[in-house]
Amino acid sequence: MRILVTGGCGFIGSALVLHLVHDLGHEVLTLDALTYAANPVSLASLADDPRHRLVEADICDAPAVRAAFAAFRPQAVMHLAAESHVDRSIADPGAFVRTNVIGTQVMLDAARGHYEGLSGVDKEAFRFLHVSTDEVYGSLPPDGYFTEESRYDPRSPYSASKAASDHLARAWHETYGLPVLVTNCSNNYGPRHFPEKLIPLMILNALEGRALPVYGDGLNERDWIHVEDHARGLVAVLERGRIGQTYLLGGRAVRNNLAVVKALCAAFDRLRPDHGPHEKLISFVADRPGHDRRYAIDPGKAEAELGWAPSKSFEAALEDTIRWYLENEGWWRPIREGRYKGERLGLATKAG
Structure with a gap:
């Protein structure tokens, strides 16, 4: 298949693109604005692969998006591009509304125009998969657990902007007949995760002997899924999901934040015993505004309908994730030092 992936240089997007090309042999066009959380180095293994092309373009740039559709003529779209950090959304909500709401509208409109120009088998097979959050x-x-029937109740500018994008995706299905699928996923972890998020931040702070800051009392609960399990789930939804349906993808690994950080410390004590015990680095900091207490997903619908299930054990995969960061300083060090923003490695083609 020819699949257009937005946000393919991000954490989840890069795992998905690598899975689509390396494991499944699909042809992929990655559309990415290459903002702060995107790293083209994550796709360096595809630099000489004719099945992959990276185009630098903003999903809010309608002419650039339409040009990508016209040139690539995708058989499916997997829309992951989004601003995704809650703390940043509190500081700058406008950026989240722009990318997550306006950008999704631009993508849906371009997909609709492309879809309406298809016919026969090509039109019947086309899908637009919108990727969202719990x-x-x-x-x-x-x-408690979220299901596909749970009521929307976003509490931050980030979650509100993603809720709006979900509603737009469903509206384009109901109003225009665009064959849309929606997924909502729990917290991801694994290799190539931008270092401001909880697990990679704690890994790198522990590695450098810095404080491990935990919000509030640390008892806020999240359901964790390995990014490679998520990528497999997205493909399962694309291939076997029912048009117009929503599927929740979770790892069946609910842990509170303090338990996650303590598990990470225990793994570090095994891997770097000369620097332990790492729990002494844990510190509690003022909670952030609107910090939801618990997220947890019931992925039963996806498991029953699609034959997908998470395969990674959280504690074992967490240790594997730590090992990846220990062995790949060349990936995270430029980010940690703030040097990576201008780096493109010759992998991206400017749109237009």
């Missing part, structure tokens, strides 16, 4: 559902009570 944060759109707000905070759960103790022991």
Whole structure:
């Protein structure tokens, strides 16, 4: 298949693109604005692969997006591009509305124009997969779980902007007949994760002997899924999901933040015993505004309908993730030092 992936230089996007090309042999056009959280180095293994092309373009740039559709003529779209950090959304909500809402509208309009020009088998097979987050559902009570029927209740500018994008995707299906699928996923972890997020931040701070800052009392709960399990789930939804349906993808690994950080410290004590015990680095900091207490996903619908299930054990995969960061300083060091913004490695083609 020819698949257009937005945000393919980000954390989840790069894992998906590598899976699509290396493991499944698809032809992929990655569309990415290469903003702060995107790193083209994540796709360096595809630099000479004729099945992959990276185009630098903003999803809010309608002419550039239409040009990408016209040149590539995708058989499917997997839309992952988004601003995704809650703290940043609190500081600059406008950027989140622009990318997550306006950008999604631009993508849907371009996909609709492309779809309406198809016919026969090509039109029947086309899909637009919109990738979202469990944060759109707000905070759960103790022991609660999100399902596809959960009520939307976003609490931050980030989650509100993603909720809006979900509604737009469904509206383009209902109003225009665009064959849309929607996924909402729990917290991801794994290699090539931007270092401001919880797990990679803690890994690199622990490596450097810095404080491990935990919000509030550390008992906020999240459901963790390995990014490679998520990538497999997205492909399963694209290939076997029912048009117009939503599928929740979770790792069945609910942990509170403090437990995650302590598990990471225990793994570091095994891997770098001369620097331990690492728990002494844990510090508690003022909680952030609107910090939801619990997210947890029931992925039963995806498991039953699609034959997909998470395969990674959290503690074992967490240790593997730590090992990846220890062995790939060349990937994270430029980011950590703020040098990577201008680096393109010759991998990107400017749109237009």
